[in-house]
Amino acid sequence: MDQLANNAVINHYTPGMQILVAKDGKVIYDKSFGAQDKNSSEKVKWTDLYDLASVTKVTATLPLLMLEVGDNKLSLDQTLGEIDEQAKNTNKSNLTVREVLAHQAGLKPWIGFYNETVNVKNARLYLDFYSRKKDEEHQIKVTDNIFIINSIKDTIYEDIYKSALGKKTYQYSDLGYYIFKKKLEKDFQQGLNQIVQEKFYQDLGMYRTTFNPKEKFSLNDIVPTEYDKTYRNQLIHGFVHDQGAAMMGGIAAHAGLFSNSIDLAKLMQMYLNGGEYGDQKYLDSSVIQEFTKQQFKGNHRGAGFDKITNPLRTGPSAESFGHTGFTGTMVWVDPKYKIVYIFLSNRVNETVEPNYLSIKKVRENIRQVIYDAILP
Template sequence: MTRAGDGLPIKSPTEVGMSSSRLSAIERVIERGIKAGGYPGASVVVGRKGAAVFEKGFGKLSWSESSTAVDAQRTIYDVASLTKVVGTTTAIMILFDEKKIGLDDPVVNYIPTFGGGDKDKVTIRQLLTHTSGLPAGRDIWRIAQTPLEARALVLSTPLEGRPGAQYIYSDLGADVLGLIVEVVAGEPLDKFLTRRVFEPLGMNETMFRPADSLRSRIAPTEVTPPRGYPLRGEVHDENAYALGGVAGHAGLFSTAADLSVFAQMMLNGGEYNGVQIISKPTVELFTSRAFGHRALGWDTAEGDYGSGRFLGPTAYGHTGFTGTSMWIDPEREMFVILLTNRVHAARALRPAKVISDVRADLSDAAVLSVLDGPKLASGSRRFRADREVGWNPPPPRASRRRHGSSRHHTIASATSRSRASSAHKSSSAKKATARKSTKKRR
């Protein structure tokens, strides 16, 4: 056994009941995503039974030829909505353990300015399950001039639905949870998490608002954001930026190696390396389904949202808009982490489809590598990345009746299109002549 820096110990797949040859499919899947233009690089860690069995960086931090290669231990990514679970939900779990909050407590008990009308009825549980009635989001960044104004706008946002009646995935709900943490803990969210979670776990590369000295190790995100300059080391999400870079829904930066320690802590029932962060009953409560496919703060594996087809019935996790995901399967004592910066000048026509398929394939490849776990139901073992359906589709053909012939814009080289041009025109002309003698079909 060897140790991977400050991350988990490393073991061979065979030591933890996994197949090395099956795990190798991960490399093909991730590299196909890069080749298709979905993201310039990726960081992956698969862990099982307390150790990392697959830990690797792929590609580079950006598309530039001179860019640094991705390192699973050193490359820092903007993890986007993984902030909701690694940060905000974890803080709520700690305060719940300490009986400083109750899940069915109204939010107005802690933040009176949140209330008014049905908002008086919104509970912490409803914020965690995205059933508070708050809308998905609001363009706070267009209005607020300061983080204080942004916070006030979050709290004054009117409900879109009746509390507890429907599921609306809401960044604003996570922001309210973050503000509750600050009120109850008596310190900023980032300070609380550093003191109570990241430092005790040795997650030294996990933080909000990373220092400028770390810039060279941080994967860039948006090239032309509303802020007017390329982003690197500054939170990608505009509302999180308006809130000062620390928000309940986004703002956290981390490495795959650091997140592997967090995932193992969750698998251990809230404990890692002798340090108890959360109680085991609280981990079980918060990661069990509470409303549809949602747990408390966490999502659960339902064959969708990048979780793949084969994770167990108790598996849980989350995804992030920048191209990140974390899935944890207690039944198999396994986790899968993927970090990318797919929002950085993606070359694929549909980068969202690329990352969705790659996330799912990564999870499937990991589960299919387990040799001593629960048996899988019969079904296709093919990977989505091998088919690349919808990744770089040609545009719809123009009407030949109006334009003579259609042009195909694919990732094929301009040279190939040029060579085919004369033959294509000739064929189109012949087909046009033939159509004149036939009836139109609809």
């Protein structure tokens, strides 16, 4: 594992990373490698916070959705029209929560919301949308010197409701998570960041997990991501990398969470324990099983969780589940072998495309070493 990690740093697949493995509830491997930034000699510390990107889905949104299912406030077979008033008279009305979570609903993979607000050739912001200072009309903070117009959230939702639907086959999409955020905030009468802190992170001892980390931590503790040349025209440091989440003020259901490996291991261990951790029960084990099983034939996804496409006896089991993130992150849980695996990196700091971390299967190859060590 050391060799594969060091190799990724030497070859500039990512400037650095944190890797943690727990087996049978005990941490057996916990190391940091490389630097925070490709242009810096600041070594990665175990306390450093990484931008989780889409791992936010399984660490912020899904635990809350599972909580609602356990409390009978939500069913996976409810439709978007039933859980969101605005979705009622749109082509999204009859899509079920299960289809959306399994990326089987025909939703567009992505909408570049920011494209309408900026000249992407030179990253010049259109003044109709932005201000360099916070004022009455521009309350949403994108970075320290970029504030976006308050009405942008309505525009984003409008774009989602109006977007075309494709066939109901597997197609990964963030769009449904914008709707889940709205539902959760309405149900709990709080912001997503506050809900998940109160329901999970505080009691789990996840003290280094938060949205908008710059509000709570020093920049030395936060690993920077990309030098963004198409939108924000600066190094993204302490703010979310994902443009859509940035336009929502850094708090979104699909991206925006920052954390470190040990915090994430606690949440993943809670999933592995069937919803229990430290003598406290957070979720029903039957609900976790429902969310983490394969939902549709010919589609390897669970309800929000990723699964192994073709499980082999020599690697992750069919019961295993997790998620990856665009910035170079991965969380993985294998109930069969009682394994928790966390991989955090900021590979976009080196290069967004080509994605060498994925091409070279760095996360997967390190995970495989764990199985090679425990399987006969």
